[in-house]
Amino acid sequence: MSDNTLNTKQKTGVVQTTGHSWDGDLQEYTNPLPRWWLWCFYGTVVFSILYWFIYPSWPVGKGWLKGYGTVDYTITDKATGGTVEKKDQHWNTRALLLEHLSEAANDPKRKEMLAKVQAATPEQIAKDPQLMEFVRSVGKGLFGDNCAACHGQGGQGVVGLYPNLTDNDWLWGGSTDKIQETITLGRKGFMPAFGAVLKPDQLDDVAEYVLTLSNEAKPSEAADRGKAIFQGQVGGCYYCHGADGKGLASMGSANLTDKIWAIVDVPAQKTLQDKKAQIASFVAKGVNNTRIMPTWQNRLSPTDIKLLAVYVHQLSGGK
Amino acid sequence: MRHEQIETNSGLMLLLILVVISIGGLVEIVPLFYINETVEDVKGEVRPYTPLELRGRDIYVREGCYLCHSQQIRPFRDEWLRYGHYSLAAESQYDHPFQWGSKRTGPDLARVGGKYSNQWQVQHLNAPRSVVPQSIMPNYPWLLQTDLDYSDIVGRMRALRWTGVPYSVTQAEYDRNVKTFGKATADLLDINQAQDNLLKQARDRDFDGNPSRITEMDALVAYLQVLGTMVDFTKYDEGYFARFR
Numbered sequence: 001m002s003d004n005t006l007n008t009k010q011k012t013g014v015v016q017t018t019g020h021s022w023d024g025d026l027q028e029y030t031n032p033l034p035r036w037w038l039w040c041f042y043g044t045v046v047f048s049i050l051y052w053f054i055y056p057s058w059p060v061g062k063g064w065l066k067g068y069g070t071v072d073y074t075i076t077d078k079a080t081g082g083t084v085e086k087k088d089q090h091w092n093t094r095a096l097l098l099e100h101l102s103e104a105a106n107d108p109k110r111k112e113m114l115a116k117v118q119a120a121t122p123e124q125i126a127k128d129p130q131l132m133e134f135v136r137s138v139g140k141g142l143f144g145d146n147c148a149a150c151h152g153q154g155g156q157g158v159v160g161l162y163p164n165l166t167d168n169d170w171l172w173g174g175s176t177d178k179i180q181e182t183i184t185l186g187r188k189g190f191m192p193a194f195g196a197v198l199k200p201d202q203l204d205d206v207a208e209y210v211l212t213l214s215n216e217a218k219p220s221e222a223a224d225r226g227k228a229i230f231q232g233q234v235g236g237c238y239y240c241h242g243a244d245g246k247g248l249a250s251m252g253s254a255n256l257t258d259k260i261w262a263i264v265d266v267p268a269q270k271t272l273q274d275k276k277a278q279i280a281s282f283v284a285k286g287v288n289n290t291r292i293m294p295t296w297q298n299r300l301s302p303t304d305i306k307l308l309a310v311y312v313h314q315l316s317g318g319k
Numbered sequence: 320m321r322h323e324q325i326e327t328n329s330g331l332m333l334l335l336i337l338v339v340i341s342i343g344g345l346v347e348i349v350p351l352f353y354i355n356e357t358v359e360d361v362k363g364e365v366r367p368y369t370p371l372e373l374r375g376r377d378i379y380v381r382e383g384c385y386l387c388h389s390q391q392i393r394p395f396r397d398e399w400l401r402y403g404h405y406s407l408a409a410e411s412q413y414d415h416p417f418q419w420g421s422k423r424t425g426p427d428l429a430r431v432g433g434k435y436s437n438q439w440q441v442q443h444l445n446a447p448r449s450v451v452p453q454s455i456m457p458n459y460p461w462l463l464q465t466d467l468d469y470s471d472i473v474g475r476m477r478a479l480r481w482t483g484v485p486y487s488v489t490q491a492e493y494d495r496n497v498k499t500f501g502k503a504t505a506d507l508l509d510i511n512q513a514q515d516n517l518l519k520q521a522r523d524r525d526f527d528g529n530p531s532r533i534t535e536m537d538a539l540v541a542y543l544q545v546l547g548t549m550v551d552f553t554k555y556d557e558g559y560f561a562r563f564r
Contacts, residue, residue, distance in 0.1 A: 020323065056564070059350030075557050087558050094561035097394040097405065104396060145401050149451055150439055158450060161442065290528060292436035298553075299403060299434070 055091055066090035073098040117310075118303050122176035125310050132314070139311025142304055146296065147312075155315045159265045161291075166315050169260040173249035174316070180309035182293060183300075189252050189291030191240070195284035198235065206230055206237070207279035213245045213257045217272055263287070356563040359409045363499045365549045367413040367484045368542070369507045370472050370517035375542025377475065378535050379418075382459065389420035390429040390546065403430045404552050407560060413484045425456060430547030437526045440540045462536040463527060469517050476510045486510050 018028045052058065054069040069091035075084045075098070089095045104110065113134045117125060125131050144153065151157050155165035163171060171189070172182050194203065202225075209226025211217035229235035231243060238245075240253035247255040254262050261267065264282045269275040296305060325332050351357045368376060379385070392398050394405040406429045411417045418428075435443070442449060445463055447456040480486040487493040487509050496505035507516050521533040526540035 059354060062353060062355045064350070064354060073558070085556075085558075089558070089561060092561060092564035094394045094405065094564050095558070097396060097399060098557055098561060100396045101399065141400075146434070149435060149443075153453075161438070161450070289525065290438050292438065294433055294436055 071095040071099050074102040114303055117307050122306075122310050122313065126314070132310075135307055135310050136314070139307055142300070142308050143311060146300065147308070155312065159261065159268075160263050163262050164260075165312050167260050168316055169255055169258060169262065170249065171247070171252045171254060171262060174313070176309050176313045178249065179312050180305055183305050183308055183312075184295070184297045184302075186295035187252060187291075187293040189287050191253075191287040193284060193286030193288070194235065195286075198229065198283070200280070202226075202229055202234075203280040203283055204276060206235060206283060207276040210245070210256050210279055211266075211272070211275060214259055216266060216275060263291075357408060358412050359407050359560055359563045361407065361409045361550050364551065365409050365412060366500050366504050367479070367486060367508055368545070369520055370469070370476065370513045371520040371538050372542045372545050373475060373479075374467060374469055374472065374517065374535075375538035375540070378462070378539045379542060384428075385418050385420060386422065387424035387456070388426065388428045389418070389423050390427065391419035391421075392427055392429045398427070402427050403547070405560075406547075407550065410547065410550060413479075415479060415482050415484065428543070428546055432544045432546040432548035437524075437540055437544065438528060440543055441527050441536055444536065444539065462539060463529070463534055465535045467521070467533045467535050467538050469514060469533075472513045472517055473510055476513055480510065 015029050015031055018030050021027050052065070053067060055067045056064055057067060058065045067090060070088050071091055072086065072088050073095060074086050087095075087098075113131070116128075116131055117135065120128070120131065125135060143151075143155070147155075150162040151165050152162075157164035157166075163169075168174070170178070172178060172187055194206075198206065205222045205226035206229050207226070208217055208220065208222045209224075209230050212219055212223045217223065230237040230241075230245075240251045241247055241256055242253075245256040247253040259267070264278045266275050266278065269278055300308070325335060367373075390406070390411070392402045392404070392406045399405065406419075410429075411419065439450065441463070443451065443456075444459045446458050446460070447454040476486045477488070480488065485492070485496055485499070485508065487496050487505070488511065493505060493509055496508050499505075500508070506512060509516075518533070520541065521537045522530070524541065525537070526544070527534050527536035
């Protein structure tokens, strides 16, 4: 640094040097810190001391200083929505969360709407446009977080894996009550494997008969043979699918008479041969441990489940 | 000591710098070892991983799942609503290393156990976009094709035992586990039965949908399905865990 950049004060030697000298002539001034900076520093010291008193701070023995700050929260009964207990606890983020949750639960508008959902029957909800608007907006979030991973964002499902919730076909029943039951308890789809029971040509015949049920195939001799297996003791398909092939909601068995295919992707196959082959190979394998709907009762509250059931029901127009 | 002596002796200065900067860390970390309530009391509900789950966890780490997925639900309202109950220290007390984190390219996985079926997990790991079209997760097709290497399971459990995870070798350790976790769980934590336990769980539960093979997919899905399921939160009132902080 050349001399002419130093100010007058330094030139006249008012400011002291640190007394060190490097390389013979290199010295360091001890200019005072700027006032504003110094006061900010003192401010942070005062702030930290106040902080120790308000928030949890120093470890002491096997515990710690919990501070004078407190968080008030109310514990609400999940079933009735009423206040069970009021708590006043030293400040911490977990208590703060409970405060936020109880504030949210006490958010008058939301609370009022949730209480209405809880009190109303599904039919009453469906008739109330304001309530349905609430169900659609809350249901969309719940569905996105919990159901969309399998059933798709719009509920369209994946053919062969996860049922489409937007059509009018319901394996386990499409009433709001049944949907509610399905979400609460989960479901486990099952169909025995017929590969060992039926011969390949018998499987073919059954497939042909199944295709006639939905008018995919025309009546034929093969279909008649298939019918005998379907309706008789050999195949026994009618136990679950019903004599008319319309399925039983209590068994979760598919309706074979409509054009909606939950597992075998019949519409995607071009020729009758391919359609038959797909069905025959499916009947041979059956369903075991591959179509499982998890239970949600430990994850979602009964009100959330009811709301979701109404939401899912309206996706399809419902049954 | 004169300032000049420190400033002109780089070895000494290095040592003193280390002392000064470690004070902050020591003051924050060391008390956690002796404060009683660091790890919440969940009455023995959290157990170490079974041998199969442990191999799944190792695959989780090997594939770098933690780079996009955290396993730490923080006590905020939005996280509570999306993922469920906030994570407890007790829930990762046997994790070495823990899988907490703040980098979420994908969703948090702390409570993913039981949320989806095994089949969904297999399908999703194999080809994520076949079930979630907007997903940016890579495909992991080799998990289904690679047989699980469990030859070193005993060594892996012994290493964890050395860090304090209560896997048992001796009869005394086994008895202690029976007392803490019950007999069924204690059997699963017995290193002497590790390989049998691994094979049994993989065969009984058949996580990957292919009963004829034990693949890496079996192990990984077994691990994912247990995440966040050990503590039964219905047993505790809402304020219980707030008392530990």
